[in-house]
Amino acid sequence: MPRILAIDYGLKRTGIAVTDEMQLIASGLTTVESPTLILFLKTYFSKEKVEKVLIGEPKQMNGLPSESAPLIEKFVLEFIKNFPEMMLVRVDERFTSKMAFQSMIDSGLKKKQRQNKALIDEISATIMLQDYLGRKF
Structure with missing residues (x-):
């Protein structure tokens, strides 16, 4: 069975998570510099x-697009241009960064480790993917 990949796109860095081949477990894959993401x-x-690929859709508390939405929309268009056959799913990414930071605290990471923004991005993508998997079943 093919994997599902999740992207937490950002201006500088992008967190990436992926499922196992059975599509049961979401795991952080890596964080890449956003300009190199397509490659x-x-x-x-x-x-x-x-x-399929999940791409976070940033929204405000009232459900309207956040200020980073145009940046992500630009990436989505580039993604579609480069991967026209790939199924793309947009998912709500509200609170994933806060949840990622809290999971770092809960897992006992030291303050210096919690300042690693790349790790936060990767964990955010993982949370987004795990949430999607939970709704899928």
Whole structure:
């Protein structure tokens, strides 16, 4: 069974998470510099079977798009242009960064480790993917 990949896109860095081949467990894959994301995905897709890609959709508390939405929409268009056959699903990413930070605290990471923004991005993508998997079943 192909994997599902989740992207927590940001201006500088992008967190990436992926499922196992049974699509049961979400795990953080990596964080990449956003300008190199398309190249990273081309390489990853050539090595792994991926069924669909989730991309976070930033929203405000009232449900309206956040100020970072245009940046992500630009990436979505680039993604579609480069991967026209790939199924793309937009998912609400509200609170994922806060949840990621809290999970770092709960897991006992020291303050210096919790300041690693790349790790927060990767955990955010993992939370987004795990939430999607939970709603899928």
